[in-house]
Amino acid sequence: MKRLTPKELEDYEARLRAMLSALTGDIDRLEQEALGERGVPQEVSAEGGTDSYSQEFSLELLERDESTVREVLSALDRIKSGSFGACEACGNMILKERLKLVPHARNCIECQRKEEEGLID
Secondary structure (H helix, E strand, O other): OOOOOHHHHHHHHHHHHHHHHHHHHHHHHHHHHHHOOOOOOOOOOOOOOOOHHHHHHHHHHHHHHHHHHHHHHHHHHHHHHOOOOEOOOOOOEOOHHHHHHOOOOOOOHHHHHHHHOOOOO
16 A cells, blocks of 8 residues: 555644544533532532532543643644654555544554454564
């Protein structure tokens, strides 16, 4: 598979920047939901408890979104360095179909499977 064209790289960069913008907006909203406006956990309601499930759920989404933000920022760095689209594990080019679905992917499908199975660090 051949390298990505400058136009393709430009398109991926635009998609990644749009994702980053959406994610950071979500993070701000989730922080407010999880911690309340003052940055402290929400108070117990008159019905006998906080909406702790909602709060825990918001915190889990927040953690996931922060991880995705780190991946998107890393992908933007790879575009700048010229390594975007190459699998970090094997060096082969990541399929364009995969990059369209997961533009911040750092591994090809095969290496990603191996990593998830614990076969790659």
